[in-house]
Amino acid sequence: MPSSYVEDPAPGHGSSAPRSAFRSDAPAIGLGGSWRFLLSPAVDAxxxxxxxxxxxDGGWADLQxxxxWQLAGHGAPAYTNVRYPFPVDPPHVxxxxxxxxxxxxxxxxxxxxxGPAVLRFDGIDSxxxxxxxxxxxxxxxxxxxxxxxxxGALLRRRGNVLAVRVHQWSAGSYLEDQxxxxxxxxxxxxTLLARPAGGVRDFTVDAGYDHLTGRGTLRVDADSGVxxxxxxxxxxGLPAGQLAEVADVEPWSAEAPRLYEGEIHTEAxxxxxxxxxxxVAVEDGQLKVNGRxxxxRGVNRHEFHPESGRVVPREFAVADIELMKRHNVNxxxxxxxxPDSAFLDLCDTYxxxxIDENDVETHGFSELDWQGNPSDDPRWADAYVDRMRRMVERDKNHPSVVMWSLGNEAGTGRNLAAAAEWTHRRDPTRPVHYEGDTDCSYTDVHSRMYASHDEVDRIGQGVEGPERVRERPFILCEFGHAMGxxxxxxxxYxxxxxxxxxxxxxxxxxWLDHGMAQHDAEGRAYFAYGGDFGEPLHDGNFVIDGLVRPDRTPSPALAEFAKVFEPVRITGVDGALRVTNHYDILSTEHLDFSWVLEEEGIEVAHGAxxxxxxxxxxATDLPLPGLPATAKESWLTVRAALGADTPWARAGHVVAWGQTRTAPAPAPAAPATGAAPHLTATELRLGPGVFDPLTGRLTALGGLPVEGPRLDLWRAPTDNDRGSDDPEEARWRAAGLHRLQHRVVAVEPLGDALVVRTRAAPPGLGFGMRADxxxxxDGQRLRLxxxxxxxxxxxxxxxxxxxRMALPAALGAAEWxxxxxxxxxADSRQAARVGRFTGTVDxxxxxYVFPQENGNRIDLRWLRLTSDDGAGLRVDGxxxxxxxxxxxxxxxxxxxxRTTDLVPGDTIVLNLDLAQNGLGSASCGPGVLPQYRLQPESASLTLTFTPQPPSPAGTPAAEETPSR
Structure with a gap:
């Protein structure tokens, strides 16, 4: 056969009709393992x-x-987001x-x-x-x-030779720009599967639920005799095609995934x-499941493993789902x-x-104003419907699948419409989704990606779009770009x-950063991204955009997601507690509630x-529990936890929490005054502080060498700062905020105070910031x-x-x-609760895989940085x-x-901030909301610095137990 099949837009040939993915008691052989492999540079070679x-094949390599093959040393991976890594000349490669x-x-x-047998390939690229x-x-x-x-007719008992020629590029690659x-x-x-004569060729399970009567209906469509x-x-023994009604069935939902074990069977x-x-139904402009x-509260999930790519071991898929469930992803x-069909089995179980999405994306044609897009090219018509058919037939029996998606970012056109029409005919029990169908001409839900808060508000009010669109349920198929x-x-939102x-x-x-696990020349581990494998065309670290890192370590964004979308909300309201249930279906009966009272972060009482x-x-309102009197700032924390083990978490796992303050902070201590500045030939002393008499900068505090503090306006830009067509980072750099110069205006002892007047400004520009x-x-404290x-x-x-100030590197323990x-x-703080916390500076x-601003802790009343012996510095605000x-x-x-670029220095750099600019989502989406933008305005900050002596021998630096 000539190699023209590679460039044929048709879906392929020779395969049998698609069917549901299932395993039976018929024999099967997994053919995974070590195969012989040879990579040639071209089809004709x-x-x-x-x-x-x-x-x-004796001279060939072994390949798992x-x-x-790129991850086994044959060629190299390449990452692009939109652009095809080959000339766009469809269907040619x-x-x-x-x-x-x-x-x-x-x-x-x-x-x-x-007898009959089938050879099944679950995924060959491309x-x-x-x-x-x-x-x-x-x-x-x-x-x-x-x-x-x-x-079946080709098999022999011994020495079966299976040969598969795989091409990196084909006409199909134009549909796989994902x-x-x-x-x-x-x-x-x-897999090789025996298919017994008279066996089960295929089946479709239709298991409906009537939420008004509680009755279930079951029908299995299959060949006669099933x-x-x-x-x-x-x-x-219910015959295929017959309907059975079941009273008082327990319905399946994401919150209560009730599954009934059964068998589809024949004699064979x-x-x-x-x-x-x-x-599943669309009613009254809403998407409803079981009438609700x-x-x-979802995530987009690519299949990825940092060492094996899209070969995801089952234990990693399980880890993904358990991590999702523990962080309130539904x-x-x-x-x-x-995905691998085993992942959908897990979704059913957990x-x-x-939303099951078809293997179609032609995003690269957007660079060409969609000219030549296969979505509207009749040569590709069979391929679009074929891909939709294979997905629907494979996954039709999963109760977790509540919508079919035609694909992603493929423009629009007759082939997508045809795929939608086929799907509506084949499976009227599920709605059809596709974000690119902006006027909902062939889809059942209105879907957008990265719509701003204002746009979502207008959509919700019903004032955005034509009537056909306004009548549809609305979802954000992508939002909250979790990059960096x-x-x-x-x-x-x-x-x-x-x-x-x-x-x-x-x-x-x-869901996941797609970083490839690598080691540098010194053996240090890091995660690679686009461009790290010599690709001439790539999109850099845009592939690093997940709620969890490549090794499945949660990022702070996942904790924020869990808090924002927690299914139970606990708030203080007028001296009482309000518990609001935001589950779609469940009551709170499966949860145990407990409380703990902390005085300045130290537990003083707790109870159920x-x-x-x-x-x-x-929602329900409850009186506060009986609480003891406290003298310092005190907070009541109420937690809702699982009352029993689940497949994804043990009993006691905290699903939701809330806090209310029960006692305010006492009045601040008297200002640190009484000592007067004292000037010598080389230094200026004030209480425990030593200053440079020329610059007015603090150089020592109670014998502790320090540098600073000095006004700081810069942060290492985040991916979101760098994003959008008008990025914040570009404006900041144009304004020279990354290279401020400081001028000392005056160093003035005034009575019992030292006043240092300065101006910080970028070179070449006429604006700046005055800082006094x-x-x-007094004898022990220094106030600023x-x-x-x-x-x-x-x-x-x-x-x-x-x-910003610098401290000795030994002060590596933090408590606050x-x-x-x-x-x-500012705009990502819901997961942070008030308490007393400890941790090392490291x-x-x-x-973050791509280093950037991180590690900010907010709303501090005080901070202590100490060395191993307890000596150090305390800062009170x-x-x-x-x-x-x-x-x-x-x-x-x-x-x-790279993380490997960050080499510890001989100091600890301490920032003490009034505020930072918000984060937003401008790496792909809206920027920082107005209320979280840090404007250049007059402001003040008062801090007290207290040197901390070494702890007595054998006594820990912090004797009290911090917050749980």
Missing amino acids: APEGIERDDFD VPGH PSDNPTGDHRLVFDLPDDWPD CGRVWLNGAELGVTKGSRLPTEFDV DMWWLSGIFRDV RVSVPELGIV ERVPVRIGFRT RIVF AVRTSHYP GLWV NGPGGLLE RDLFERHTRCQGGFVWE LTVPPVAAGA YRWSA DLDVHPDGAWPCTLPRLGL FGRGPGEAY ALQTP EAPFAFTARRWTSEQLDAAT
Whole structure:
């Protein structure tokens, strides 16, 4: 056969009709393992006759299947987001087309039955030509979709030769431009399955639920002779095509994933099935499951593993889902292709709403104003419907799948409309989704990505778009771009989902950073991104945009997501507690409530809280528990935790929490005064402080060498600062905020105070910031009153407003009373609670794959940094302040492109801030909301610095127990 099949837009040939993914009691052989492999640089360079028994593959390499050849040392990965890494000339692909030949010789088990059998490939990227025992079976395209070939007549007992020629590029590659690493090979399971005569060829389970009567209906569509049995429901041998009604069935939902074990069977074959009764409908402008409006608190999930690419071991898929459930994620959009079918089995079991998305994206044509887009090219018509058909038939029996998606970012056109029409006919029980159908001409929901808060509000009010669109449920198929530090603004999206019933949530982009595990020349581990493998065309670290890092370590954004979208909200209201149930379906009956009272972060009392069951959507008010009197600032924290073990968390796992303050902070201590400045020939002393008499900068405090503090306006930009068409970072750099110069105006002893007047400004520009430092002291403490005033016409927001100082590297232990334990920013702070927290300076860093601003702790009342012996520094704020502490400067953090670039210095750099600019989501989405933008305005900050002596021998530096 000529190589023209590679560039044929058709979906391939030779395969059998698609069917549901299932395993039965019929024999099956997994063909994964070590295969022989040869990579050729082009189609025509590949050897002839690889399908023959006598072909000599002795000089070939070994390759693990499933696997990607680029991750086994044959070629290299490449990352692009939108642009195709080859010339856009559909359906043609480059002649330099890496082609991987795979060969496996296998025997059949002695008890393998004679008769029909199929050879199943669950994923080949991007095009595969298959032979068995010298006979060509056919060609498959649609990389993330299954293909089966009938092979029973070709099998032999010993020495079966399976040969698969895989091409990196094909016409199918034009439909697979899905913001991910380009990786090739046989990357999902290969299985030989016996298909007994008279067995179960395929089946469709229709298990509906009537929420008004509580009755379930069950019908299985299959060939004549197929029956279904569900013993728990008293259904035994129900013939295919017949309807059974079941009274008082327990419905399936993401919150209560009830599955009934059953069997589809004939005399020749038995197939275990798990049946979930549920009905999906679009009614009254809302998407409803079992009669209830649902809200997607979802994530987009690519399949990825940092070492094996899209070959994701089952334990990692389980870890993903358990981590999702523990962080209040209730939905997954399978961006942007159907996942391994085993993942959907897990979604059925654990409980997640799923939007199952077709293996179609032609985003690169947007660079060409969509000219030549396959979505409207009749040559590709069969391929679009074929891909949709293979997904729907494979996944139709999963109760977790509540919507089908036609694909992603593929423009629009007749082929998408045809795929939608086929899907509506084939499966009228589920709505059809596609974000690109902006006027909902062939889809059932209104979907947008990265709509601003204002736009979502207008959509919710019903004043945005034509009537056909306004009648549809609205979801954000992508929002809250989780690239680097961020996103900010999730709370405001949540409020819109609760305010407008048509606005039914969305899916954060995305679940996982796609960093490739690598080691540098010194053996240090890091995660690689676009460009790290020499790709001439790439999109850098845009592939690093998840709520969890590549190794599945949660980022601070995941904790923020969990808090913002917690299903139970606990708030203080007029001296009482209010518990509001935001579950879609469940009551709070499965939760245990407890409380703890902390005085300045130290527990003083705790107990259980009796909360009557609160129905979904309802709320109840409770009196505060009996609390002891406290003298210092005190907070009551109430937690809602699982009352029993679940598959995804043990009893006691905290699902939601809330805080209310029960006692205010006492009046601030008297100002540190009484000592007067004392000038010598070389230094200026004030209480425990030593200052440079020329610059007025603090150089020592109680014998502790220090440098600073000095006004600081710069932070290492985040990915969101760098994003958008008009990025904040560009404005900040244009304003020279990364290279401020400081001028000392005056150093003036005034009575018992030292006043240092300065101006900080960028070179070459006429605006700046005046900063006056007023120092006062008593014998033990040093007080700073900082006043800042903008000078001139400022062109931009500020990255930060605060002070920077340097301390000895030995002060590596931090303790604070404020919000924690994790980092927090103006528009991403819901997960931070008030308490007393401890941690090392090293542990305060968030190791974002692409280094950037991180580690900010907010609303501090006081901070203590100490060495191993307890000696160090305490900082108290008259008003709450924020801090970061790290072993490198903001400039070094700014310059780093890998975590391995950050080398600890010989000081700890301490920032004490009034505020930082918000985070937003401008790496792909809206920027910082107005209320979180840090404007250059007059401000003041009052801090008291107290040297800390070493702790007595054998006594810890902090004797009290901090917050739990």
